[in-house]
Amino acid sequence: MTARILVTGATGTVGGATLRALKSDAEARRLELLGAARSEKGMSRLRDKGFTPVAFDFDEPATMRAALSGVDAVFLLTGYSVDMLVHSKRLLDAAKAEGVRHIVHLGALAPEDTPFAHFAWHQLVERAIQAMGFSWTHLRPNFFMDTVWNGFVHRPDRVVHFVGGQRVSWIASDDMAAVAAAVLREPARHAEKIYPLASESLTLAEIADILSQVTGKPVDYRSRPASDLLPILQRQGAEPLYAAGLADGLAAIERGEMPIACESFDTVETITGRKAVGWREFAEARKHHIA
Ligand SMILES: NC(=O)c1ccc[n+]([C@@H]2O[C@H](COP(=O)([O-])OP(=O)(O)OC[C@H]3O[C@@H](n4cnc5c(N)ncnc54)[C@H](OP(=O)(O)O)[C@@H]3O)[C@@H](O)[C@H]2O)c1
Numbered sequence: 001m002t003a004r005i006l007v008t009g010a011t012g013t014v015g016g017a018t019l020r021a022l023k024s025d026a027e028a029r030r031l032e033l034l035g036a037a038r039s040e041k042g043m044s045r046l047r048d049k050g051f052t053p054v055a056f057d058f059d060e061p062a063t064m065r066a067a068l069s070g071v072d073a074v075f076l077l078t079g080y081s082v083d084m085l086v087h088s089k090r091l092l093d094a095a096k097a098e099g100v101r102h103i104v105h106l107g108a109l110a111p112e113d114t115p116f117a118h119f120a121w122h123q124l125v126e127r128a129i130q131a132m133g134f135s136w137t138h139l140r141p142n143f144f145m146d147t148v149w150n151g152f153v154h155r156p157d158r159v160v161h162f163v164g165g166q167r168v169s170w171i172a173s174d175d176m177a178a179v180a181a182a183v184l185r186e187p188a189r190h191a192e193k194i195y196p197l198a199s200e201s202l203t204l205a206e207i208a209d210i211l212s213q214v215t216g217k218p219v220d221y222r223s224r225p226a227s228d229l230l231p232i233l234q235r236q237g238a239e240p241l242y243a244a245g246l247a248d249g250l251a252a253i254e255r256g257e258m259p260i261a262c263e264s265f266d267t268v269e270t271i272t273g274r275k276a277v278g279w280r281e282f283a284e285a286r287k288h289h290i291a
Pocket of ligand 1: 008009010011012013014015037038039042056057058059077078079080084106107108109141142143144147
C-alpha cells in the first residue's frame with residue numbers, strides 16, 4: 001500500500017520545496033502526496049503546479065481531521081508566530097486521533113537547554129511529539145539562505161543582518177526539502193533521529209563578498225545591532241511574542257553566547273547522498289532573479 005503524506009506549510013518556502021522534492025515520487029505513485037493550504041488561492045496555486053491540495057487551516061481545527069484522514073506521515077511546519085504552539089498542539093491531537101504514525105517536525109538549531117522562546121518552543125513541540133507516542137524525526141535548521149536572499153533581491157547592493165561579525169551557519173530551503181523528502185519516503189529508517197541542518201558557516205561580510213563576486217557589483221554588509229531587530233519586526237507587523245523571542249536569540253548569537261550557531265554539519269550529504277548547496281552556488285542559481 002502506498003503511504004499517504006501530508007505536507008503542512010505547503011504554500012510557503014520549505015513546505016513548497018518539500019512538495020517539489022517529492023513530486024516525482026507522487027507521479028510514479030510511490031506515495032500519495034497532499035499539500036495543505038488554508039485558502040482557495042493557496043489551493044489553486046498548488047493545483048496549478050500539479051500538486052494535490054487539501055483544505056487545512058491550523059485555526060480551523062475541523063479542517064484538520066479531514067485533511068489527516070488516512071495519512072501515514074506528516075511534515076509539520078508552522079509559521080513565525082507564537083501561534084506555532086497551539087497550531088502544533090492541534091495538529092498533533094488531530095493526527096493522533098486519525099492514526100498518523102510518523103511526524104517530521106521542522107524546528108530550529110539550538111542547544112537542548114536553550115532559554116530563548118523561538119527555539120525553546122520548537123523543542124517543546126518536539127518533546128510533545130515524542131511524549132504522544134508518534135514515531136518522529138526532528139529537523140533543526142539554522143539560518144535560511146533564502147531569508148537573506150529575499151531581502152537582497154530587492155536591494156542588491158547590500159545585505160542587512162543583526163549578528164554583527166559572528167560567523168553563523170546556513171542552509172538552503174532546497175536542501176531542507178531534500179532531507180525532509182528522504183525522511184518522508186522512508187520514515188522508519190529515520191525514526192527517532194534529530195538532524196541538524198546547517199551546511200556552511202560564514203560571516204555576513206563573507207556572504208556580501210560572495211554576492212559581490214557572483215553579481216559583479218559591490219555589495220556591502222550593513223550590520224545592525226540585534227537590539228534594532230525587535231522594533232523593525234514590530235513595524236513590519238510581526239507577532240510581538242515571537243518577534244521578542246527571535247530578537248533575544250539573535251542578541252545572544254551577536255554576543256557569541258550560542259556557539260552552536262556557527263556549527264555546520266554533513267547531514268544533507270549523509271542523508272541525500274549529494275553535497276549541500278553553499279552560498280556561492282545558491283546565489284549563482286538565482287542571480288537571474290535580480291532586476
Ligand atoms: N528563517 C529562518 O532562518 C529559520 C531558521 C530556523 C527555523 N525556521 C523555522 O522555519 C519555519 C517557517 O518555515 P518557512 O520559512 O518555510 O515558512 P513560510 O514560508 O513563512 O510559510 C509558512 C507556511 O505556513 C502556512 N500557514 C501559516 N498559518 C497557517 C494556518 N493558520 N493554517 C495553515 N497554514 C498556515 C502558510 O500558509 P499561507 O501561504 O496561506 O500563508 C505557509 O504555507 C518556522 O517554524 C521557523 O521557526 C526558520
